[in-house]
Amino acid sequence: MHSVNSQSGNVTGGDDVTRERALAEAVARVEASLRSSGEAVARPVLVVLCGLPGSGKSYLARQLEPHLSAAIVETDFVRHTLFRQPRHTGRESAWVYAVCHALIAHLLEHSQSVIFDATNLIEHNRQTLYRIADRLRVKLVIVHTVASEEVVRQRLQDRVQRPNPNDYSEADFEVYTKMRASEEPIRRQHLVIDTTQDIQQAVWRILRECRM
Secondary structure, three states: OEEEEOOOOEEEEOOHHHHHHHHHHHHHHHHHHOOOOOOEOOOOEEEEEEOOOOOOHHHHHHHHHHHHOOEEEEHHHHHHHHOOOOOOOHHHHHHHHHHHHHHHHHHHHOOEOEEEEOOOOOHHHHHHHHHHHHHHOOEEEEEEEEOOHHHHHHHHHHHHHOOOOOOOOOOOHHHHHHHHOOOOOOOOOOEEEEOOOOHHHHHHHHHHHHHO
């Protein structure tokens, strides 16, 4: 078990009680900092975006958000909220995902729809999201974003050359190449969205799935 000192960015050992206290504190801190907070709705949905860096997840999330009145939970934002100097270690990433999953469950329990913007490349991590949706009986829509390698390379180069203060991703093409080798098949029904195509058509396709 581990807990986190979110001021210093250190992930340290601790017992279950310490970890749960640290998790609750981290969730509250991130929730208070969310740039996009959802509204309570009668039938909340969980939209899980999956895809490699540069595949268009964050742009798609921003296009979806106003239609769903959803909170966007983004791993890159959560990481920078919790860690002043992220190191991107395995333990750090595990903590970031633990906080994201706990926050997602908390928001859904309060009738808020959630868009989870993360690579979500590993099926084990996705299974946690499946269990959250099943337990809370909310609609789960899984979206796999894709784009050609040429487009991804250009997007990641543009990110470096023209940094956006609202973009917390530090992934470059080398990171993309490494992560591509670890991507695992999605075992549940999902949509595949090519973000180089008509993005509004993609948005309406996802919204139709959310409302089914």
